Amino acid sequence: MNDMIHTLLAHRSIRKFTDDPIPDDHIEVATRAGQMASTSSAVQAYCAIRVTNPDSRRVIADLAGPQQKVADAPAFFVICGDARRHRLLCECAGQKYRQQLEGFLISVIDATLFAQNMVIAFESLGYGICYIGGIRNDLARVAEVLRLPIGVYPIFGLCVGKPAESPDERPRLPTPGVLFEDTYPTDEEVFAQIDAYDAAYAAYLAKRGASATGWSRAMVKKMDHASRLTLGPFYREQGADLD
Ligand SMILES: Cc1cc2nc3c(=O)[nH]c(=O)nc-3n(C[C@H](O)[C@H](O)[C@H](O)COP(=O)(O)O)c2cc1C
Structure with missing residues (x-):
């Protein structure tokens, strides 16, 4: 430290x-x-x-x-x-x-x-x-x-x-959930890390007075639809070639 x-x-x-x-x-x-x-x-x-x-x-x-x-x-x-x-x-x-x-x-x-x-x-x-x-x-x-x-x-x-x-500190995924060795973990291992994290995340939200959903549910809610669809056209207009 x-x-x-x-x-x-x-x-x-x-x-x-x-x-x-x-x-x-x-x-x-x-x-x-x-x-x-x-x-x-x-x-x-x-x-x-x-x-x-x-x-x-x-x-x-x-x-x-x-x-x-x-x-x-x-x-x-x-x-x-x-x-x-x-x-x-x-x-x-x-x-x-x-x-x-x-x-x-x-x-x-x-x-x-x-x-x-x-x-x-x-x-x-x-x-x-x-x-x-x-x-x-x-x-x-x-x-x-x-x-x-x-x-x-x-x-x-x-x-x-x-x-x-x-x-308060917003808790992060357990470190072994983002630091892998040699190969990417199996889906079962990925889920195991997330399960452990969901409870900690929900407790953090509850302490803030927010509705105590786990991280998993929050991510699905955020990622089950596209957002900010004007970004591609905007950056192209600004001169970026995105191909
Ligand atoms: C690229 C980026 C954009 C963000 N945009 C917003 C934002 O528009 N409004 C906001 O209140 N927080 C925003 N945040 C803050 C994140 O919500 C925050 O970093 C995350 O929830 C983790 O919490 P912490 O930074 O307190 O640890 C943004 C963070 C990043 C990295």
């Missing part, structure tokens, strides 16, 4: 923040920590757009749910896969930017590693965070508000601020 691992194990999503502002040097150092995440062949296909304009925040908060924390958090970022600079470089060199699904996937992976490193840096400085997938409800509007050019793919938002709540 060390301070870094302690920070990681203490993670909880924070959805209520104090009004304390975040000093610019904390934003800068967290971003720098984000930049030091590994990046496929150094492509650095990401950017973070800090949204300070209150009108823009309000629009994004509304389309994301609404989620009031997006409007209220001391800092809010939209994390994007970013192939813009690569496109411009190809253009200037008289070449066509030719990247298919691999290029898009790299930008999503790079942006996610960048964001998670930022998150860890923020958490180590005593801030709380909450990722906001809700922005994917209407990415066309997000792109309009932030004036995103072709090649920039918003993926998720990120709220940051001093925590004004201290939620």
Whole structure:
């Protein structure tokens, strides 16, 4: 155990923040920590757009749910896969930017590693965070508000601020349920891990005053239908080739 691992194990999503502002040097150092995440062949296909304009925040908060924390958090970022600079470089060199699904996937992976490193840096400085997938409800509007050019793919938002709540840890699958050796386990083994987890998850929800369904039921409810069907067309419009 060390301070870094302690920070990681203490993670909880924070959805209520104090009004304390975040000093610019904390934003800068967290971003720098984000930049030091590994990046496929150094492509650095990401950017973070800090949204300070209150009108823009309000629009994004509304389309994301609404989620009031997006409007209220001391800092809010939209994390994007970013192939813009690569496109411009190809253009200037008289070449066509030719990247298919691999290029898009790299930008999503790079942006996610960048964001998670930022998150860890923020958490180590005593801030709380909450990722906001809700922005994917209407990415066309997000792109309009932030004036995103072709090649920039918003993926998720990120709220940051001093925590004004201290939620319980949300339990995870048992570690042997996600760490396998040599081969993938049998379906029976997979089910055995889930059974053990369902009870712990239901107890966590009951303690929060939510209806105490197990994780299995929650997952089926979430995954028995498709959602956000505009994503494919949106990312294609933004210049991603998903083939
Ligand atoms: C990509 C991503 C998107 C998320 N989107 C939202 C969101 O829109 N609103 C929200 O309240 N929490 C959101 N979360 C937080 C998850 O619900 C949370 O991480 C998960 O339930 C585990 O809880 P914990 O982070 O407190 O351990 C998101 C998390 C991730 C990784």
